Amino acid sequence: MPASARGSPPPAEALAVGAGAPPEPALTVHLARTGRTLQVQPDQTLLQAVRSVGVDVPYVCLEGKCGACEVGVLGGTPEHRDPVYANTSRLPRDRMKLCVSRSLTPRLTLDL
Numbered sequence: 181m182p183a184s185a186r187g188s189p190p191p192a193e194a195l196a197v198g199a200g201a202p203p204e205p206a207l208t209v210h211l212a213r214t215g216r217t218l219q220v221q222p223d224q225t226l227l228q229a230v231r232s233v234g235v236d237v238p239y240v241c242l243e244g245k246c247g248a249c250e251v252g253v254l255g256g257t258p259e260h261r262d263p264v265y266a267n268t269s270r271l272p273r274d275r276m277k278l279c280v281s282r283s284l285t286p287r288l289t290l291d292l
């Protein structure tokens with residue numbers, strides 16, 4: 181098992197939005213089980229933002245392929261950018277991979 185999957189903090193550069201990509205809009209994420217609300221900055225992934233407040237979401241590939249970082253979505257509409265969901269015709273609204281996906285709505289509520 182890679183060190184990242186055991187919960188050690190990822191290097192910030194490993195989780196950051198790709199260099200040269202257009203800026204992402206800021207996003208508000210509410211974590212329903214922990215009761216926390218946080219802002220995802222334009223240069224952060226959701227995974228990076230959630231882990232930065234101490235919520236230990238696992239990860240392995242950071243490419244949307246393995247599913248380790250997939251979490252439930254309780255509110256808002258995820259924008260799937262992973263290679264699995266992005267190529268399906270029936271996109272799930274209740275699941276998303278935090279390492280690569282974003283949001284079509286300015287606010288998401290996650291089952292975390």
Ligand code: FES
Binds near residue numbers: 243250280
């Ligand atoms: S870490 Fe593999 S899908 Fe997100």
